[in-house]
Each structure stands twice: as structure tokens, then as C-alpha cells.
Amino acid sequence: MKYLSSKEAADKWGISERRVQILCNQDRIAGVIRIGSTWGIPDDAEKPKDARIKSGKYIKTKDD
Numbered sequence: 001m002k003y004l005s006s007k008e009a010a011d012k013w014g015i016s017e018r019r020v021q022i023l024c025n026q027d028r029i030a031g032v033i034r035i036g037s038t039w040g041i042p043d044d045a046e047k048p049k050d051a052r053i054k055s056g057k058y059i060k061t062k063d064d
Helices: 004-014 017-025
Strands: 034-035 038-042
Touching: 004 017, 004 038, 017 038
Parallel strands: none
Antiparallel strands: 034 038
């Protein structure tokens, strides 16, 4: 299985590297592993839904 770094996953999903690290730490991404001090995220892992937004409306999208 191929793993991505948190930086690569952040670029792929359009979010910050820190946010990916937080999601990994909260076990919100399936199949993550800890490799030393970095996270290994499966290449086929899906971006988790953003639980911070309660209204269902996004204020800013990547296309804006």
C-alpha cells in the first residue's frame, strides 16, 4: 500500500498540513499510521467531512 505524507494529503485535499495532522491525531482518517514523528496516510483515503461546519453551508470554497 502506498502512503502519503501529511503535506501531500493536504495538497491533494486542498486543506492545510496542520489540519491533516489534527485529523490524523483525532483518528478521523481511516488507515493512518505513525512513522516516527510523521503520519502515513493511505493513498486511497478519503477526505473526512468537516465537522466544524454545522449549517451545511461553506463560507469559502477552493474555487472562490
